Amino acid sequence: MAQTIFHPAASRGKADLGWLKSYHTFSFGGYYNPERMHFGALRVLNDDTVDGGEGFGEHPHDNMEIISIPLKGGLKHHDSMDNVAVINNGDIQVMSAGTGIFHEEHNDDQTEAVQFLQIWVYPNVLNVEPRYDQLTLNKDDRHNKLQQILSPNPDDDGVWIHQNAWFNLGGFDKGLSTEYQLKANGNGVYVFVINGSIRINGQVLNTRDGFGIWDTDKFTIDILEDAEFLLMEVPMSF
Amino acid sequence: MQNIEILIIGKHPDIMKTILRLINNKPGWNGTAVFTADEAIEKGNAIPFNIVLLGAGLNVTESKQIQEHYKVPVIQHYGGGSGLLYAEIYQALNIQP
Numbered sequence: 001m002a003q004t005i006f007h008p009a010a011s012r013g014k015a016d017l018g019w020l021k022s023y024h025t026f027s028f029g030g031y032y033n034p035e036r037m038h039f040g041a042l043r044v045l046n047d048d049t050v051d052g053g054e055g056f057g058e059h060p061h062d063n064m065e066i067i068s069i070p071l072k073g074g075l076k077h078h079d080s081m082d083n084v085a086v087i088n089n090g091d092i093q094v095m096s097a098g099t100g101i102f103h104e105e106h107n108d109d110q111t112e113a114v115q116f117l118q119i120w121v122y123p124n125v126l127n128v129e130p131r132y133d134q135l136t137l138n139k140d141d142r143h144n145k146l147q148q149i150l151s152p153n154p155d156d157d158g159v160w161i162h163q164n165a166w167f168n169l170g171g172f173d174k175g176l177s178t179e180y181q182l183k184a185n186g187n188g189v190y191v192f193v194i195n196g197s198i199r200i201n202g203q204v205l206n207t208r209d210g211f212g213i214w215d216t217d218k219f220t221i222d223i224l225e226d227a228e229f230l231l232m233e234v235p236m237s238f
Numbered sequence: 239m240q241n242i243e244i245l246i247i248g249k250h251p252d253i254m255k256t257i258l259r260l261i262n263n264k265p266g267w268n269g270t271a272v273f274t275a276d277e278a279i280e281k282g283n284a285i286p287f288n289i290v291l292l293g294a295g296l297n298v299t300e301s302k303q304i305q306e307h308y309k310v311p312v313i314q315h316y317g318g319g320s321g322l323l324y325a326e327i328y329q330a331l332n333i334q335p
Contacts, residue, residue, distance in 0.1 A: 027322075027325040028321040029320065029321040032325050032335050034329055043316070044322070060250075060318040062293070062318030063316050063317070064296075064318075098294070099250065099294050120317070136247055201278065
């Protein structure tokens with residue numbers, strides 16, 4: 001029988017640095033909750049808003065797969081591998097931090113805030129050579145269907161990471177249903193509602209709610225109101 | 239109250255500096271950084287560490303050597319001095335912020 005966990009949007013940790021407002025689904029920075037450390041290999045799900053002209057100065061990462069998904073506006077990235085890029089709403093960015101990387105990221109606009117999700121997944125191999133990639137997604141490919149945006153396979157749809165994980169985005173109209181079939185035994189799925197309202201396994205999820213489901217090979221998503229959501233399938237043991 | 243003594247071992251000098259700075263910014267925490275398993279074991283003879291963090295770049299043999307030597311929690315540190323560092327230590331030592 002499927003096991004589930006529900007994380008209402010309001011239960012997330014919050015950081016407000018003035019220029020940065022961040023909601024943490026799992027313990028991060030100054031937010032510590034031993035009951036909210038990770039969902040399987042999914043360690044960080046931060047819902048960030050950065051004021052115009054502001055951003056994160058140079059800082060390091062290692063041994064983590066870091067995925068950024070802009071929801072509104074653009075984010076400028078510069079790293080120690082000399083990658084300079086802007087990712088906008090509709091793009092996805094991935095960094096394998098591996099043996100170590102420094103980077104900085106700033107709002108690409110001087111006035112309008114940028115909103116983005118930053119997601120960290122534990123890698124399945126330590127100390128890889130750092131790498132960076134980004135991809136522009138076709139939003140039409142997720143209207144009333146699931147669009148794979150990440151996998152473990154370089155030749156598959158979306159970006160790839162060093163973990164047995166698959167991410168899908170969906171943008172569905174009210175009244176529809178869709179089924180998600182898990183790709184690997186031992187995996188679970190963390191669902192994050194970007195906006196709208198859906199129901200899974202009897203649990204209603206609204207904007208920014210999170211929901212984990214595991215010990216199942218598939219589940220159905222009912223669309224209660226027009227909704228955009230992110231499915232993150234990750235190993236529960238790693 | 240005694241300081242919490244934290245040993246961090248890793249290969250990236252700039253990341254080690256960041257981790258050390260973050261640890262030492264916490265009142266009551268004292269960090270020591272080294273780059274090899276041999277140094278880690280040698281330091282342990284002088285300082286009674288409460289926890290040992292394995293940073294990036296260590297090979298399996300080095301990590302195992304350190305894990306076998308220390309009787310205190312030895313954990314893999316992920317992220318490189320990022321937003322995970324404090325939570326990893328709180329959890330391993332079962333302490334609250």
